[in-house]
Amino acid sequence: xxxxxxxxxxxxxxxxxxxxxxxxxxxxxxxxxxxxxxxxxxxxxxxxxxxxxxxxxxxxxxxxxxxxxxxxxxxxxxxxxxxxxxxxxxxxxxxxxxxxxxxxxxxxxxxxxxxxxxxxxxxxxxxxxxxxxxxxxxxxxxxxxxxxxxxxxxxxxxxxxxxxxxxxxxxxxxxxxxxxxxxxxxxxxxxxxxxxxxxxxxxxxxxxxxxxxxxxxxxxxxxxxxxxxxxxxxxxxxxxxxxxxxxxxxxxxxxxxxxxxxxxxxxxxxxxxxxxxxxxxxxxxxxxxxxxxxxxxxxxxxxxxxxxxxxxxxxxxxxxxxxxxxxxxxxxxxxxxxxxxxxxxxxxxxxxxxxxxxxxxxxxxxxxxxxxxxxxxxxxxxxxxxxxxxxxxxxxxxxxxx
Amino acid sequence: xxxxxxxxxxxxxxxxxxxxxxxxxxxxxxxxxxxxxxxxxxxxxxxxxxxxxxxxxxxxxxxxxxxxxxxxxxxxxxxxxxxxxxxxxxxxxxxxxxxxxxxxxxxxxxxxxxxxxxxxxxxxxxxxxxxxxxxxxxxxxxxxxxxxxxxxxxxxxxxxxxxxxxxxxxxxxxxxxxxxxxxxxxxxxxxxxxxxxxxxxxxxxxxxxxxxxxxxxxxxxxxxxxxxxxxxxxxxxxxxxxxxxxxxxxxxxxxxxxxxxxxxxxxxxxxxxxxxxxxxxxxxxxxxxxxxxxxxxxxxxxxxxxxxxxxxxxxxxxxxxxxxxxxxxxxxxxxxxxxxxxxxxxxxxxxxxxxxxxxxxxxxxxxxxxxxxxxxxxxxxxxxxxxxxxxxxxxxxxxxxx
Numbered sequence: 001x002x003x004x005x006x007x008x009x010x011x012x013x014x015x016x017x018x019x020x021x022x023x024x025x026x027x028x029x030x031x032x033x034x035x036x037x038x039x040x041x042x043x044x045x046x047x048x049x050x051x052x053x054x055x056x057x058x059x060x061x062x063x064x065x066x067x068x069x070x071x072x073x074x075x076x077x078x079x080x081x082x083x084x085x086x087x088x089x090x091x092x093x094x095x096x097x098x099x100x101x102x103x104x105x106x107x108x109x110x111x112x113x114x115x116x117x118x119x120x121x122x123x124x125x126x127x128x129x130x131x132x133x134x135x136x137x138x139x140x141x142x143x144x145x146x147x148x149x150x151x152x153x154x155x156x157x158x159x160x161x162x163x164x165x166x167x168x169x170x171x172x173x174x175x176x177x178x179x180x181x182x183x184x185x186x187x188x189x190x191x192x193x194x195x196x197x198x199x200x201x202x203x204x205x206x207x208x209x210x211x212x213x214x215x216x217x218x219x220x221x222x223x224x225x226x227x228x229x230x231x232x233x234x235x236x237x238x239x240x241x242x243x244x245x246x247x248x249x250x251x252x253x254x255x256x257x258x259x260x261x262x263x264x265x266x267x268x269x270x271x272x273x274x275x276x277x278x279x280x281x282x283x284x285x286x287x288x289x290x291x292x293x294x295x296x297x298x299x300x301x302x303x304x305x306x307x308x309x310x311x312x313x314x315x316x317x318x319x320x321x322x323x324x325x326x327x328x329x330x331x332x333x334x335x336x337x338x339x340x341x342x343x344x345x346x347x348x349x350x351x352x353x354x355x356x357x358x359x360x361x362x363x364x365x366x367x368x369x370x371x372x373x374x375x376x377x378x379x380x381x382x383x384x385x386x387x388x389x390x391x392x393x394x395x396x397x398x399x400x401x402x
Numbered sequence: 403x404x405x406x407x408x409x410x411x412x413x414x415x416x417x418x419x420x421x422x423x424x425x426x427x428x429x430x431x432x433x434x435x436x437x438x439x440x441x442x443x444x445x446x447x448x449x450x451x452x453x454x455x456x457x458x459x460x461x462x463x464x465x466x467x468x469x470x471x472x473x474x475x476x477x478x479x480x481x482x483x484x485x486x487x488x489x490x491x492x493x494x495x496x497x498x499x500x501x502x503x504x505x506x507x508x509x510x511x512x513x514x515x516x517x518x519x520x521x522x523x524x525x526x527x528x529x530x531x532x533x534x535x536x537x538x539x540x541x542x543x544x545x546x547x548x549x550x551x552x553x554x555x556x557x558x559x560x561x562x563x564x565x566x567x568x569x570x571x572x573x574x575x576x577x578x579x580x581x582x583x584x585x586x587x588x589x590x591x592x593x594x595x596x597x598x599x600x601x602x603x604x605x606x607x608x609x610x611x612x613x614x615x616x617x618x619x620x621x622x623x624x625x626x627x628x629x630x631x632x633x634x635x636x637x638x639x640x641x642x643x644x645x646x647x648x649x650x651x652x653x654x655x656x657x658x659x660x661x662x663x664x665x666x667x668x669x670x671x672x673x674x675x676x677x678x679x680x681x682x683x684x685x686x687x688x689x690x691x692x693x694x695x696x697x698x699x700x701x702x703x704x705x706x707x708x709x710x711x712x713x714x715x716x717x718x719x720x721x722x723x724x725x726x727x728x729x730x731x732x733x734x735x736x737x738x739x740x741x742x743x744x745x746x747x748x749x750x751x752x753x754x755x756x757x758x759x760x761x762x763x764x765x766x767x768x769x770x771x772x773x774x775x776x777x778x779x780x781x782x783x784x785x786x787x788x789x790x791x792x793x794x795x796x797x798x799x800x801x802x803x804x
Contacts, residue, residue, distance in 0.1 A: 025589065025604070026604060026607060026608075029608045029611055039772075043770075043771070043772060044598075044769060045593070045595070045598065046595060046596060048769065050767070050769060052650050052651040052652040052653070052655070053651075073653065075584060075624065075652075075653070075654055076583055076584055076585040076624070076652075076654075077583060077584025077585035077586070077596065077597060077624070078584070078596060079594070079595070079596050080595070080596055091653065093652040093653060093654060093655075094650055094652055094701070094702075095583055095585050095598075095647075095701065096585070096596075097595070097596040107651070108651045109651070132766070132767065132769045136766050137765075137766045137769070137770045137771075137772055137773070138772050144772045144775065145772075145775050150802075152608065152801060152802050153605045153606075153608035153609045153612075153707070153774075153801060154605070154707070154774035154775045154777070154801065154802070155775055156601075156604050156605055156607075156608040157601040157602070157604060157605035157608075157703055157707070157771050157774065158601070158771055158772055158774075158775055160589045160599055160600060160601040160604045160605075161598065161599050161601045161771060162599075163589055163590065163591070163592070163593075163599055164589075165589045165590040181478050181479060181497055182477060182478055182479025182480070183478040183479035183497045183498070184479070187427065187562045187565055187566075187567045188565065188567040189565070190565070191447070191565075192481070193447070193448060193481070193482070193499070194448060194479065194480060194481050194482055194498075194499040195479060196446075196447065196497075196563065197562055197563050197564075197565055198562060199558075199559040199560075199562040199563045200559070202427070202428060202558050202559060202562045203555045203556070203558055203559035203562075204555075205428060205558075206428075206431045206554065206555035206558040206559075207555045209431055210555075222477065222478070222479070245497075248454050248496055249454040249455075249509070249510045249511070250454035250478075250495040250496055251454070251475065251477070251493065251495060252477055252478075252495060253454070253495075299496070299497065300496075301559055305555070305556070305559070325753075325803070326753070327753045328753055328754070328755060328756050329756045330755075330756035351727075351728070351729045351730055351758065352730070353730060353732075353795045354730050354731050354732035354757055354758045354759075354795040355756055355757055355758070356753065356756045356757070356758060357756075363539075364534070364538050364539045365452070365534065367446060367450065367452065367534050367539070368445075368539045369445070369539075369559050369560055369563060370441075370445060370539055370540050370546045370547075370560055371539070372555075372556035372559065372560075373546065373547050373556045373557055373560055375556070393755045393756040399554060399555060399556065400552075400554050400556070401727070401803055
């Protein structure tokens with residue numbers, strides 16, 4: 001049995017490269033950017049009027065002029081006009097190019113307009129006021145967004161502005177999620193007294209959807225030969241296999257055996273943690289040099305869930321090149337946990353005065369699926385300790401943000 | 403000009419009901435649950451074996467028996483067996499029903515098995531050990547998930563388990579996002595010197611996608627009649643209209659005028675805030691009793707962005723019935739802001755020892771789109787103050803979690 005840290009190290013040493021693809025920029029939301037985004041021109045690309053009002057030549061204001069004849073109008077979206085008489089003014093709209101021979105904008109609030117004359121109601125006026133000068137935000141050629149980050153609304157705006165209608169993002173792997181166990185029936189079936197419905201496969205689908213992965217699911221019965229054929233086929237068609245169940249000490253827990261018979265190289269089996277101990281992880285090396293990761297999670301609902309967060313999330317993040325933000329939380333109650341295992345404790349997260357508080361949720365062990373709906377995440381309590389004091393901080397694995 | 407608080411109050415007094423629909427449960431991820439989810443049976447539904455091993459009748463262990471003849475095997479997914487001889491044992495697998503006449507499970511780790519005999523290597527043994535008793539987690543008929551929450555992976559697991567292959571969720575409204583401004587060209591076009599590409603419409607699409615809304619976009623030029631026809635058509639086909647631009651004091655800012663001509667009732671125009679001041683909000687009352695909200699955001703990129711977070715997000719949350727989690731952060735630097743306005747300041751968020759720290763991002767005003775990519779959210783600094791001290795806490799509007 002290895003430690004959580006050792007298991008994580010091995011997993012992160014075995015990442016996969018799924019390559020890069022180009023997609024329409026609006027399909028890139030939530031994906032991992034795989035190219036630097038450069039400014040195609042200065043930001044702003046011209047001296048941009050930042051307020052609706054009039055543009056003048058500041059010199060005349062300094063001379064004491066307050067009444068300016070309106071020579072013309074410069075709407076947004078029109079080519080740059082030229083003010084012929086430097087003592088006049090131009091009406092200008094937000095987003096417009098500043099007209100030639102003007103250098104300062106006075107907003108309508110500070111101006112009185114009578115037919116063709118504008119009267120400025122100001123005693124002082126800063127030169128260059130209300131102008132967003134060319135290149136002030138960013139210079140042409142500058143990197144606006146470095147690659148390897150998750151694309152949010154903020155990035156979409158910039159990507160649109162620089163004209164990247166197609167953008168390079170990390171390819172999403174093809175993932176097959178296989179549930180195991182003869183006790184499972186489909187969601188739309190009525191289980192017999194000794195049966196339950198499949199659920200782990202679908203919680204995994206949901207957890208992967210947060211990573212923009214659209215996984216497919218299937219089910220394997222506790223039949224060794226059928227399991228073997230199923231895995232063989234899935235290894236051909238998918239980049240990653242996730243299993244739930246059949247990795248413990250049961251008579252029908254054929255999975256580790258079958259995977260090894262199929263040439264999947266075991267990296268480890270069993271991790272010193274609760275829940276999720278019987279986790280099995282292996283790599284299938286293909287002749288063409290591609291490696292495929294196989295995550296075989298224990299079948300208890302909380303075990304599957306927590307292991308996906310603890311292992312699959314960082315493995316995937318590293319594989320596609322981004323870094324998961326690390327969060328810590330302040331434990332809100334004393335906790336005692338005696339076994340010499342890393343303890344993943346379900347918590348509700350509350351923010352109070354800028355502090356992240358973790359309130360433990362009392363579940364009934366790794367089978368208590370419903371307790372997950374009362375929590376927001378898990379905190380990771382280290383193996384070396386048995387008492388965990390209120391007020392101490394621990395890493396948080398969060399699955400609910402709202 | 404009204405305050406941010408007053409604007410929010412008006413907006414939240416004008417929510418819309420989009421109704422409820424039933425969708426396949428896997429399509430419900432991220433949606434708002436609109437029915438309570440009940441336990442269709444006890445959780446677990448039977449006395450469930452929690453460890454692979456043998457099941458015995460504890461009385462015999464108490465009598466001193468340590469060698470148990472194996473009478474049979476109870477796999478997961480098989481109907482409940484009956485152990486005929488109470489002094490014998492049954493091999494049992496995790497997830498199986500506990501066989502009749504047994505009451506305690508001993509895991510394989512504590513047993514030695516030789517052909518048909520199991521030898522228990524324990525001195526003491528708690529009765530009922532390693533059994534997840536029927537109804538321990540939840541009783542049949544109990545509410546497992548109350549309605550009006552966002553469905554995460556945790557809820558998906560429970561919904562699957564209770565057999566809700568179809569689940570009731572809040573309907574997603576049809577939203578039209580209209581950008582305005584003659585200076586705008588499409589993303590795949592090369593702008594002239596005085597033009598820029600459309601971007602606000604797409605940042606809004608991305609921000610709404612986080613709420614599971616798939617919005618459509620269109621563009622209106624600065625032509626009053628065309629704008630009017632466009633709005634009239636969109637009011638017929640959509641539940642909500644969002645605008646970006648044409649609400650300020652410019653000569654071609656026809657939007658407030660046109661909306662009022664079309665019978666949209668202005669609720670307010672201009673809010674004492676920076677950025678985002680010229681925000682216009684109105685309601686179109688239809689004869690059939692439905693009201694449609696029109697959010698007309700100012701056209702500067704940061705203004706549009708922040709107003710969507712400040713106003714549209716809570717309005718939508720209340721409309722569909724969930725509560726946005728309120729977050730506060732600790733300001734990491736002193737900030738001075740003199741205007742008598744609520745200040746939405748861009749910040750990067752860092753978590754240190756369970757504390758959420760807000761590090762201000764120095765942008766170049768409301769036109770500096772690229773600065774959004776360096777931030778994770780905005781903090782809301784109240785109008786009544788001008789100096790904001792390092793260490794004080796303020797509300798956070800976050801748009802980036804990873």
